[in-house]
Amino acid sequence: MQTIMGEHFIKCEFRFFYGDSPIFSRRYSKTDISFVNMKKSFIFLWIALLPCLLFGQNKVETLKLNDGWQFSQTGKNQWYDAEVPGSVQRDLIRHGVLPDPYFGTNENEVQWPEKEDWDFKKSFTLSDEQLNHDDALLFFEGLDTHADVFLNGSRILQSQNMFVGHKISVKHLLRKGENNLYIRFFSPITRMLPAAATAGFDYPADNDHGTPKLSVYSRKAPYQFGWDWGMRLVQMGIWKPVTLTFYDKARIDDFFVKQTSVTKEKAIIDNQIEIYSVEPQPVNASVVIEYGLKDESQKTISKDIVLNPGKNVVSIPLQIDNPKRWMPVNWGKPYLYNFRAKLSLGNRTIAEKTERIGLRKVQLVQKDDEIGKSFYFEVNDIPLFAKGANYIPGEILRTQQDTAYYQRLFDNITSANMNFVRVWGGGTYEDDYFYRLADEKGILIWQDFIFGCTPYPSDDAFLQNVSEEVIYNVKRLRNHASLAFWCGNNEIEEGLRYWGWDKKYTPETMEQWKKGYDKTFRTLIPDLLSQYDGTRSYIHGSPYNSSWGKIESFKSSDVHDWGLWHGRMPFEAMADRLPRFASEFGFQSFPEMKTIRTFATEKDFDINSDVMKIHQKSGVGNVIIKQYMDMYFHEPKNFEDFVYLGLVMQGNGMEEAVEANRRGRPTCMGALYWQINDDWPVVSWSSIDYYNNWKAQHYRMRDVFAPLALGVKFTDNKLNYYTMSDYLNDIDNLKLTIQVIDFSKGVIKEMKETVNAKANASQIVKSIDVSSLISESDKANTVIHAWLSDAKGKMVSSKDYFFYWPNKLNLPETKVNSKIAYADGKYTVTLTSPKLAKDVFIEIPVLGARFSDNFIDLMPGEKRVIEITSPKLKASEKTPIIIRHIRETY
16 A cells, blocks of 8 residues: 655555556545545455455366267268277277177277277367466377377377377467367378388387287387287277366476485475466566475475566475485385475465475495396385386276276285386386375385387487477376386397397398487486486386396396296296396286186187187297196196196296295395286286286285295205395294194194394294105105294294195195185185195185185195185175185196
8 A cells, every 4th residue: 555645635545466467456535535435445345356366366277178079980970979088999899889809709800990090079168257367278198199189170289109198278279169179090000001111121029919010110008019918909099188277377387396315314305396477578476385294284485486488497495304204115104295386476376286205215226246236226225125016007998997996906016015016118107196006005116118129210200209208207207206216118128139130130220229229228218317307216128237048147137037937947946046136027827717707608618729829928828838737737637727727836836936036135136026917808927817816826925025924945955944024123032833744644743943033134044954854755745834923923924835846746635624604795714624735726706806815725624714805795695615726636
């Protein structure tokens, strides 16, 4: 308020400002003012300004544009309603135009849409009020893949990358009333045929099940083109949400809470805020950072700035003393701070952005040592043994992955005692919710960029496309505490060096690919990471510098050890092939019968049937399963026994391999098996099948990944027992109980000893000469049953050791007795057997039912209680339960 006083008058003027511009002004003179009138005028003024002031606190309005889309094959003018997010193929299946792609050999019947173009259209209505905003931003979070987008007659976007979101300022094109969007998606096959025709060679993309190999030319999920566990379904469509946001003056485009240093004493943060102003002139503004843990008082720091038209980048450093650091599961709490950036003009907040931040330090440690070179991760300067799996997209129809899917996934991850998951480079960058759950649960993520198993183009246009993809996804993901590590690609350099491509292609082509590799993975991506992240380690590819056929290369790199499976090596051999870090290794199995029955009928129950072959994408997969089964088991009686034995073999064999890695610490510091999940019902390396049924392998991984697990190695006629601990404190006064159990007679010897588990380490705590326990001839009739219990007598971990695989054991014939208590949502099964029943499998024809345990060794006279839970279980229905064990299969 300004007051001017003279001898004969009083004049008052009220001005209210928005930035530097007055938004309300009124003058009062002596002739029209009194205290009463001024009071009334103030009331009028506040009433007049109240809507403006309230609205000014949040002038952003976002419309979701996911509903009301229609699609048609180009030129057909036959329109169907579309689900967005979705894909052409998903909608064609939903409308019955395509059959169920999973059943029988229907995969062959769903390929034709990939060769056609498809159109999407939608209209939406806008009001004058919406159009009065300063700007409108149309955001396509994901278009798959080659597309032209039109709005009200103007082409506003040409998309060529599935992994990049697009924000377009469109206010100048919008109109009151009806507005029209139209998208033409071009076939990724016909679109890229000219590239293949002029390349001069066909890329060695062997997992691409088409001819020619076109997947390399599109920045699109490679696994859609097929893989050795995946069907081919090359999709098109709007695969992520679409929004239209109205705002005034300016918006916050990005908020990076860059952790430049984090220790126990302090965290040094550089808050980097990217702001876009639509004001034609510079304006004064301020940015406030609010930060703190949930349910604690929030602290603030602010900075006055001048916003110039267009893009502005603001840096606001701060220090947090004695931070509560984010810790991985079993090491402490994964503390998450709330950080909020607020942009204000005058006294009005016009934009804000919130991030949840875990303060931590994560780095890959590669140092020369007496073996070669280390390869392990430190979290907050503490070495971590990485326990986990490789993750592929959970659906071939990727947009079916909803929040419930991700919650199930992370329940499976944490239930199996994992602390690390690799997002593999042949799929997609995952949804934000995936990383958010990992943040909350203390799970570390190894993130591949999406390149796998083949050379890629490296021309300027292709690399510009890649550059946009890297920048977009690094900025999208870099605030996540769980994101531990960037990796350039999956297995490309290994292929260039060891897969025999040099025998199929000219030296000039090979040299072109090697130079292109260096341009992309040794120059472009690390340079962009330095610019847009700068807080994480990076390697150009995985495996980093090794080949499973060259064991000497295991000394200095992560390893994809396919000596098991592709190399046909026995499971036992894995103990003598310790890598520094096992980032891939695995063994296949069929899913259990209830999953097989979803895609096959009785006539197809043969590993050589057309249906089983089309659901086995590893060309020699069934042959290898049969070969290993002949090594370890008696010939099964029938197909169902074959499936069951295969599940047991995968579980027990992979337990051997993973335990060998964990026992081998600190030489080996990670075991990420291939793979945790499936994207359709299929024969594969997964430990959980497509319908969320745990295979034997997942139960075994749960046990061997326990925070404190008991391990055993038989060598030189000695049983060496190990404690394998993730805990950061020693655990003393554990009781180790070891029983010698005859398959038919029961316990014949028992010994107990107090042991201590060393913190964050693997160590031998007991060695026993086997000759003091049993004779050589008794080994085929005996199991060594051992367990750890704590000071209160609670079992911590158990371990059964059989001297042979089942075909060399004298397993007794026995009947497993069961008693079942039925309740809605839960069946409780109590099992007993007079003699050993090995690998007891409880089957129930309910997909996705959860078992407290399964595939168990039931000792003579032992009582085991298993709970089966599912909302589909009803007490009144008494759903049938089948129980089988190894001896019944021959």
